[in-house]
């Protein structure tokens with residue numbers, strides 16, 4: 032199988048790549064930093080390739096899609112894993128809030144640009160999406176930015192498109208599911224100050240990246256579509272269809288794909 036994993040250079044993404052490579056699959060790691068990406072690819076236990084690109088900018092999303100199309104005419108599984116939990120408001124080259132771009136707009140854009148080549152998509156989600164309160168007109172630009180809430184807002188945006196992609200692809204036989212990997216000790220959300228200190232202390236008791244990768248790897252071989260999994264257990268996805276439709280239209284315009 033050809034499997035593409037975004038953010039495959041560290042954390043849960045790297046553990047997913049390592050397990051899939053061990054199982055004999057060809058892994059394509061998408062990483063924004065060439066040196067970090069090369070180091071990851073070299074240390075994977077099997078066939079692996081690197082595609083370098085920054086998923087926070089629409090130009091980066093497009094160039095990643097182009098490179099993927101070159102190295103992978105057929106993508107058996109695309110794992111959207113790259114993500115960030117921002118501690119401060121950062122706007123991208125396109126003027127968008129960074130987590131909105133990476134967590135939500137990038138998966139949408141890659142799905143649309145690569146859809147003719149896809150068979151299965153696994154979206155690494157976060158259970159915290161249920162706490163999200165997204166307003167497309169504000170969230171996209173960080174006008175409602177909050178160091179704790181924005182992560183949940185952007186993961187909600189991402190989750191709201193799951194049923195729409197599942198519907199769009201049903202007759203083509205492309206499937207898409209989302210999974211919350213658990214609470215995992217990675218670099219996600221790392222920050223300075225007292226909150227960062229507390230977080231580092233708490234993380235020592237969280238699960239390992241390998242444990243977080245296990246349900247993601249399991250889903251790569253799944254055949255359901257439009258479903259949401261908490262670890263290995265399917266649970267209902269609770270998203271507002273109207274919000275999803277508004278976000279879909281917005282993502283089409285922002286990415287230029289529409």
Ligand SMILES: NC(=O)c1ccc[n+]([C@@H]2O[C@H](COP(=O)([O-])OP(=O)(O)OC[C@H]3O[C@@H](n4cnc5c(N)ncnc54)[C@H](OP(=O)(O)O)[C@@H]3O)[C@@H](O)[C@H]2O)c1
Pocket residue numbers: 037038039040041042043044061062063064067084085086087088111112113114115133155156157158211212213214215216217218219220
């Ligand atoms: N850890 C948890 O408890 C937890 C819980 C629920 C969901 N998740 C989800 O799991 C996924 C993986 O997170 P993690 O915990 O493994 O976090 P992590 O260790 O911080 O890894 C994040 C990955 O995303 C990449 N990334 C960030 N911004 C990017 C950009 N602009 N372009 C390309 N790649 C970019 C990072 O690349 P660099 O190395 O270059 O920064 C890194 O490879 C995320 O979607 C996260 O929301 C994690």
